[in-house]
Amino acid sequence: xxxxxxxxxxxxxxxxxxxxxxxxxxxxxxxxEKIFDHGA
Amino acid sequence: xxxxxRRYIADCGPASLTFFASVIGAMLLAKRVEPGxxxxxxxLIPLPSVLWMTWxxxxxxRRRDELRQRIEVEAIAIAFAMSFVIVVTLTFLELGNAFSxxxxxxxxxxxxxxxxxxxxxxxxxxxxxxxxGNPSDSK
Numbered sequence: 755x756x757x758x759x760x761x762x763x764x765x766x767x768x769x770x771x772x773x774x775x776x777x778x779x780x781x782x783x784x785x786x787e788k789i790f791d792h793g794a
Numbered sequence: 795x796x797x798x799x800r801r802y803i804a805d806c807g808p809a810s811l812t813f814f815a816s817v818i819g820a821m822l823l824a825k826r827v828e829p830g831x832x833x834x835x836x837x838l839i840p841l842p843s844v845l846w847m848t849w850x851x852x853x854x855x856r857r858r859d860e861l862r863q864r865i866e867v868e869a870i871a872i873a874f875a876m877s878f879v880i881v882v883t884l885t886f887l888e889l890g891n892a893f894s895x896x897x898x899x900x901x902x903x904x905x906x907x908x909x910x911x912x913x914x915x916x917x918x919x920x921x922x923x924x925x926x927g928n929p930s931d932s933k
Contacts, residue, residue, distance in 0.1 A: 755859045756858075756859050756861070756862060758861065758862070759859050759860070759861040759862065762861055762919065767919065768861050768919075770860070771860055774860060
């Protein structure tokens with residue numbers, strides 16, 4: 755994953771796909787809903 | 795050197811160099827060959843390098859992450875629409891005998907449309923989010 759993609763996800767410019775979101779959640783050992791909040 | 799540019803050169807540089815070298819070589823050689831089948835074959839020399847370049851670009855696209863793939867695919871879609879509109883307009887003008895257009899113009903239109911689309915999509919993802927809507931919202 756590129757730095758541009760990480761930055762776009764962090765700033766809310768891009769919503770990752772479900773597989774990528776699950777991968778990020780697994781990486782941080784957190785439930786997916788704790789990392790990605792639709793209303794945030 | 796920029797790491798992205800370095801990677802692009804590593805992925806597509808040899809194919810692009812071969813393409814430009816074969817185009818220049820074929821054009822120079824075609825002028826010295828008598829018209830006929832041999833000249834046609836000489837003019838087609840760059841074709842394998844075009845296929846190599848296409849394969850290099852597609853395999854590069856498939857190795858990129860999902861956001862970059864999305865940016866590239868969006869740029870290709872916009873470039874197709876832009877070049878289609880321009881080429882169709884030129885075709886109608888030619889049919890109406892307004893002026894004559896060379897076939898090589900189409901290649902230039904396609905290349906220029908692709909560059910313009912890349913700039914538009916990259917700028918949109920980098921700066922315009924929030925002003926013209928988040929690109930992710932259109933999913």
